Amino acid sequence: MNIMILGSGGREYSIGRMLEKDEAVAKLYFAPGNGATSRLGENLSIKDYDELAQFALDNSIDLTIVGPEAPLVDGVVNIFKAKGLTIFGPSKEAARLEGSKVYMKNFLAKYNIPTARYIETDHIETAFKFIETLPVPVVVKADGLCAGKGVIIAMNHDEAKKAVSEMLSGKSFGDAGKNVIVEEFLDGYELSMFAICDGKDYILLPAAQDHKRLLDGDEGPNTGGMGAYAPTPLVDDTLYQKVKDRIIRPTLDGMQAEGAPFEGVLFIGIMVVNGEPITLEFNVRFGDPECEILMPLMQTPASELFYKAATSQLDSLHVSFSKQFAVGVVMASRDYPCKGSTPAEIVVDDIVHDEIAQNTHIAYAGVSEEEGILYATGGRILVCIGLGDSIKEARDRAYLLCGQVHFSGKKLRTDIAYQAL
Numbered sequence: 205m206n207i208m209i210l211g212s213g214g215r216e217y218s219i220g221r222m223l224e225k226d227e228a229v230a231k232l233y234f235a236p237g238n239g240a241t242s243r244l245g246e247n248l249s250i251k252d253y254d255e256l257a258q259f260a261l262d263n264s265i266d267l268t269i270v271g272p273e274a275p276l277v278d279g280v281v282n283i284f285k286a287k288g289l290t291i292f293g294p295s296k297e298a299a300r301l302e303g304s305k306v307y308m309k310n311f312l313a314k315y316n317i318p319t320a321r322y323i324e325t326d327h328i329e330t331a332f333k334f335i336e337t338l339p340v341p342v343v344v345k346a347d348g349l350c351a352g353k354g355v356i357i358a359m360n361h362d363e364a365k366k367a368v369s370e371m372l373s374g375k376s377f378g379d380a381g382k383n384v385i386v387e388e389f390l391d392g393y394e395l396s397m398f399a400i401c402d403g404k405d406y407i408l409l410p411a412a413q414d415h416k417r418l419l420d421g422d423e424g425p426n427t428g429g430m431g432a433y434a435p436t437p438l439v440d441d442t443l444y445q446k447v448k449d450r451i452i453r454p455t456l457d458g459m460q461a462e463g464a465p466f467e468g469v470l471f472i473g474i475m476v477v478n479g480e481p482i483t484l485e486f487n488v489r490f491g492d493p494e495c496e497i498l499m500p501l502m503q504t505p506a507s508e509l510f511y512k513a514a515t516s517q518l519d520s521l522h523v524s525f526s527k528q529f530a531v532g533v534v535m536a537s538r539d540y541p542c543k544g545s546t547p548a549e550i551v552v553d554d555i556v557h558d559e560i561a562q563n564t565h566i567a568y569a570g571v572s573e574e575e576g577i578l579y580a581t582g583g584r585i586l587v588c589i590g591l592g593d594s595i596k597e598a599r600d601r602a603y604l605l606c607g608q609v610h611f612s613g614k615k616l617r618t619d620i621a622y623q624a625l
């Protein structure tokens with residue numbers, strides 16, 4: 205099989221890493237990939253989706269896997285499918301579950317899927333009135349894609365009103381904020397759950413926890429994620445079953461009824477409140493860094509899983525997962541989450557201890573390559589992943605690996621997986 209992966213992050217690297225080890229895979233391409241994916245396959249500099257689809261036709265690509273949300277929301281899947289290509293990811297219509305929070309919330313309400321009480325509006329007075337009825341904090345969300353920054357947790361009513369005004373005026377997020385969601389604050393613990401879907405069937409992966417804040421103790425600004433671990437002991441069989449029955453099944457059935465069957469990764473952001481799972485949001489792709497820790501737990505060949513998902517054959521697939529735990533610690537550049545670091549050489553010391561070497565690896569993200577040397581180019585640079593028979597063992601190994609990786613300005617959290625220990 206020839207496979208193409210769209211994207212350039214650690215998420216795409218980690219999918220590629222699994223496929224590179226997969227006997228069924230002949231050739232791997234990344235578009236655009238990063239400085240380290242070129243070690244797993246060939247990087248392509250084609251950006252235009254029509255040109256990418258033509259490349260896939262010309263080079264007998266059997267399967268394309270889409271990593272990030274932007275090409276999905278833009279409709280890359282529709283473009284590929286129109287040319288008869290096999291591609292794993294939701295259509296433009298189904299990707300609205302992430303592309304528009306208003307669409308997502310209205311969908312949840314229509315199909316009685318648990319979510320925070322809310323209104324959607326483009327009318328300032330309506331928003332203000334609803335804010336007055338809510339206890340504090342109040343959550344205000346911009347409708348469109350805002351690179352993870354479109355959610356404001358306002359500590360009082362005035363702050364919530366200010367956030368609404370700035371969104372509706374276009375000041376804070378441009379057109380993405382022309383519609384807003386105002387919703388009640390949910391107090392509980394957060395989970396990330398991932399279902400690989402083929403439109404009607406799905407495979408649920410072990411539940412993960414992300415660490416969105418930049419600093420230890422969940423302090424500092426929000427980021428794309430500074431580390432993750434899975435499976436989390438905070439989920440038992442009862443909770444998995446509730447998520448399946450109350451969220452995933454009605455979502456797949458509902459999307460079919462809407463004429464937009466959901467194929468791809470359904471990423472469910474969940475808040476567990478008094479033992480009940482409430483949907484915070486959907487994303488239509490793998491989380492990053494969650495993907496980096498879930499991929500190594502998968503024992504079924506990745507090519508088979510993604511191909512069957514892309515061709516509506518999940519009902520004939522049995523997926524097995526490793527009994528191990530995985531912990532991933534993100535190393536970011538000095539200026540993350542603001543961009544603009546100068547490139548810094550990455551040095552990884554040899555790991556001489558076999559057990560550590562066999563149970564750790566790096567997923568590379570913000571890196572470039574020159575003459576065999578990798579350089580940190582800014583943002584999230586890489587993820588150090590540790591596997592183990594307990595979360596503690598996996599975490600100790602991940603941090604041991606972190607100690608072997610050096611680049612100027614490296615920044616990391618020291619408390620990943622603290623919730624589980």
Ligand code: AMP
Nearest residue numbers: 320343355387388389390391473484485
């Ligand atoms: P979202 O992009 O909707 O997932 O929101 C980003 C983050 O904001 C979530 O991961 C939560 O930590 C937080 N958040 C969003 N909505 C709520 C809510 N209704 N109650 C509490 N926290 C929330």
Ligand code: GLY
Nearest residue numbers: 428429491492493
């Ligand atoms: N780690 C969260 C995300 O990918 O959105």
